[in-house]
Amino acid sequence: MALRLAYCGLGLSDVDAWSRFGIGALGMMADDRGDLRRLRIDDRAWRFALHPGSEDDIRYAGFECEDLAELASRRDTLVAAGIICTDLEEAERAERQIEAGFRLCDPDGLRIELVVGHEAAAAQFHSDLTQGFCTGDQGLGHIVLTIVDLDRGIQFYEKLGFALSDFITVPMGPASLRIAFMHCNARHHSLAIAALPGGKRLNHIMVEVEQVDEVLLGHRRCVEQGYTTGGIGRHPNDQMLSFYVQTPAGFDVEYGWGGREIHGEWDVAEYDHISIWGHERAA
Numbered sequence: 001m002a003l004r005l006a007y008c009g010l011g012l013s014d015v016d017a018w019s020r021f022g023i024g025a026l027g028m029m030a031d032d033r034g035d036l037r038r039l040r041i042d043d044r045a046w047r048f049a050l051h052p053g054s055e056d057d058i059r060y061a062g063f064e065c066e067d068l069a070e071l072a073s074r075r076d077t078l079v080a081a082g083i084i085c086t087d088l089e090e091a092e093r094a095e096r097q098i099e100a101g102f103r104l105c106d107p108d109g110l111r112i113e114l115v116v117g118h119e120a121a122a123a124q125f126h127s128d129l130t131q132g133f134c135t136g137d138q139g140l141g142h143i144v145l146t147i148v149d150l151d152r153g154i155q156f157y158e159k160l161g162f163a164l165s166d167f168i169t170v171p172m173g174p175a176s177l178r179i180a181f182m183h184c185n186a187r188h189h190s191l192a193i194a195a196l197p198g199g200k201r202l203n204h205i206m207v208e209v210e211q212v213d214e215v216l217l218g219h220r221r222c223v224e225q226g227y228t229t230g231g232i233g234r235h236p237n238d239q240m241l242s243f244y245v246q247t248p249a250g251f252d253v254e255y256g257w258g259g260r261e262i263h264g265e266w267d268v269a270e271y272d273h274i275s276i277w278g279h280e281r282a283a
């Protein structure tokens with residue numbers, strides 16, 4: 001049984017600016033539903049919903065199960081652990097374009113949805129800027145969230161169906177920053193959590209392109225279009241070649257290629273650096 005990151009809802013003070021960024025800099029594709037602006041990166045109906053709002057942060061994340069039986073079994077496990085699960089209403093299911101699902105809150109109040117039957121789009125994905133993103137069984141990418149209590153966060157996400165991948169611990173001021181990376185399918189991590197600075201729940205979203213050249217081309221586009229863009233680099237744990245760019249909402253997108261996969265036996269490692277090389281912060 002595996003989960004996949006199916007979609008993210010973002011609350012944005014400037015929906016137009018974020019949409020322009022997603023399409024014009026990252027190679028996403030618009031697919032609005034009524035008044036709701038949405039972006040695609042593959043054959044799914046949508047992956048990012050751009051809700052008008054003042055928070056400039058993540059509003060919800062949806063993880064997809066294989067089928068209704070798995071959804072029910074995960075719900076039973078969570079309820080038995082004392083976690084409140086609430087079925088999604090018909091209007092919510094219609095907006096998300098899913099067959100069934102329920103919602104719950106993570107320890108710091110972020111709305112998480114477990115769903116099945118996330119619909120495919122009517123039209124093929126097309127972008128002039130990219131040949132495509134790596135999604136499928138690995139979901140749309142990963143999200144990195146700020147959490148107050150790391151151990152409590154790990155316990156919660158383990159109950160949800162995640163397993164630890166590894167940790168990175170680095171000095172931060174007089175203290176240290178410890179990041180837990182967690183997987184729920186072959187993608188090295190679909191989620192990372194840490195007590196990160198920035199005041200938002202969402203530190204960054206990672207999307208992975210299929211061609212290495214597209215990381216360099218994406219980097220060039222982000223710089224040319226005036227976005228605050230860090231250097232290209234490679235991480236030691238997921239071995240992703242990537243760069244970070246600040247989105248118009250303040251949180252980042254990581255644009256990567258070549259992420260490591262987890263199959264079978266896995267030892268949880270400890271790292272003391274975030275990058276093997278590069279990832280210089282934007283000036």
Ligand SMILES: [Fe+2]
Nearest residue numbers: 142144206254
């Ligand atoms: Fe990342």
